[in-house]
Amino acid sequence: MSDNEKLDTVSGAVDLDMGNVGALRDAIAAEDHKGIRGLTDGEHPADIADMFEQLANDHREALVGLAADVLSPSVLAELEDEVLENVLPLLESAQISEAVAELNSDDAIQIIEELDHKRRAEVMAKLPDRDREEVEASFAFNEETAGRLMQHEFVAAPEFWGVGQAIDHMRTQGEKGGDALPDLFFDLYIIDANFRPLGSVPLSTLIRSGRDVLLRDAMHTLPALIDPSMDQEDVAYLFEKYDLISAPVIDESGRLTGMITVDDMVEVIQEENKEDMLAMAGVSDAGLTDTAFTTVRARAPWLLVNLGTAVCASFVISLFKDEITELVALAILMPIVASLGGNTGIQALAVAIRALVTRDLTSANMWRVVRREALAALLNGLIFAVLLAGITYLWFRDVKLAMVIAVALVFNFFCAGLAGILVPLGLKKVGADPAVASSVFVTTVTDVIGFFAFLGLASYFLL
Structure with missing residues (x-):
């Protein structure tokens, strides 16, 4: 293979070669040291880390027992946090100390912070004085701050x-x-x-x-x-x-x-x-290596919140149970109003969250953005109201029903657009993370307003 062909092969190797992962599993199962070396020697640390992360826990443990030095300092620095947390207990404190001493302080701190307090003390005790002082200095700062990210080595x-x-x-x-x-x-x-x-x-x-x-x-x-x-x-x-x-x-x-x-x-x-x-999406960062119980525990709280908001929407529907019983078409059309309104709100919400993250949305241009999103939602509402009114008329041959759902849809679109932009702004104002809680509140607003507008108008004009 020519040098140019090698370069083309490397430049196209964006995805992990699962064939190599399978071969590594087989080599581990056969306790084939030579095969393991052949698959890992000369590979980039990030690629070795990717292969290691694809292995099941038992294969990881076996690999550490067979060839622990495959997990070089550079490979350890590339591992995902949840994988690193599972791997470090398999390594000797001396090996971890040697790895930490070889790495720049920013990478070293990422490894040490995954250790429990006892192992951390053991590893720190084995570090050279200068490295230990740098690590201790980094730990003086909170997680997710510049002090934890910085490296103390510079020119x-x-x-x-x-x-x-x-x-x-x-x-x-x-x-x-x-x-x-x-x-x-x-x-x-x-x-x-x-x-x-x-x-x-x-x-x-x-x-x-x-x-x-x-x-x-x-x-x-x-x-x-x-x-x-x-x-x-x-x-x-x-x-x-x-x-x-x-x-x-x-x-x-x-x-x-x-x-x-x-x-x-x-x-x-x-x-x-x-x-x-x-x-x-209302979920936390549960890794692919987490157990089903851990995943359930991470997701259940937001599902509980969603249950509460769904009960609110159902309560609004229950206020019009007699009207729904009398005119079954209302039950058929309700999901359309809620779905379209919800999507409109989520679209505006996505724009708002992105703008807040990039600092494009500020107090200086806030009301201009609110007006734009409200107008865009209103225009979309008018377009889809005409379309849905036509579908409703062809379906049920009822002009009044078509007009009712059209008006309800326009109103819900308008409110959804406002909610999508105002809810994250409000949460930001009170110090909450807009990305965490906004979607729950926006969907609740669109469901409640959509159902109330549609069923309320139907109750007044159709029954």
Whole structure:
């Protein structure tokens, strides 16, 4: 195979090769050490982690017993949290300590935080002093904050240095090995005498500049300085807003204390999007490896909330039980009104949640967006009211019934559009997460209003 063919093969290998996973299972079952090595040696840590995650728990345990070193530090850093939580008890504390010591502090903290307190203390005790201090410093900050995300390894130089001196310094540090240089970095941070960041020089700029150029003349302005207590979602927003590849983290005195890189931000953005998507569906982040009981426990609370809202909608229907008994067509058409109204509300809700996450929806443009969504819902309501009225007339040959369902549908569309935008705004105002609770309230509003409008109008005009 030519080099170009190899490149084409790699570039197309987006999905995991399940054939390799099956072969790995067979090699584990046969205790074939050579086969295991053949499937994992030379593979990217992320690909090895993907294969490992596809294995059942018994195969994972067997693999750790047969070839624990397959789970290199880089592979451990790539594992999903729920898988890592199950794997770490299978490893010796010394192996975990060695892995943590090899990784940058941001990856190391992701592994250590999955340990229970006893194992955590054992692992921390075996770490070199510098690594232990960095981990302890990260644990001083809450989860999902910049302090947990940042790595303490970075490269900084004074503004009066020349480009050549900076390059020589980095080369010397790199030759020392260990933690002298981060494994991955994109910017050289320029600092003053008090270690406060003044700007940065991207490595691309450093390479293009002459050796005699002073760093102060080559540096770029820093668009954002990250406070370690900042929420990771806010950090992700800054990275997106300013197209950052890395950003400096400062302490309470403004001194440079770490950096956050874009690879961590990609994970955060994926995690936040996943959480919002699951929250809108009323479920939590239950992994594929969780037991049925764990999944039930995670989903039951929101199903209980939905039960309560469904009872509210049913109560509205019960107020018109005599009318429904007298005119069966009402029972036939009710689901149409509720379904169309619910979808309208969810559409507006999705727009609102997305706009809130990206900070596009603010107090400055809130009422303009509300008016737009209300008008869009009203126009859609008019279009579908005409369509549904025609269907109703052809179905039941009743002009009054067609007019009633048309008016009810327009009213429900309008209210659904308003609910879809106002409910998440209201929840945001009171400090609640709009993605978590909005869908339940929006569907309740559309069901209750839809049923009440349709059945109320039918009761007044048809009976």
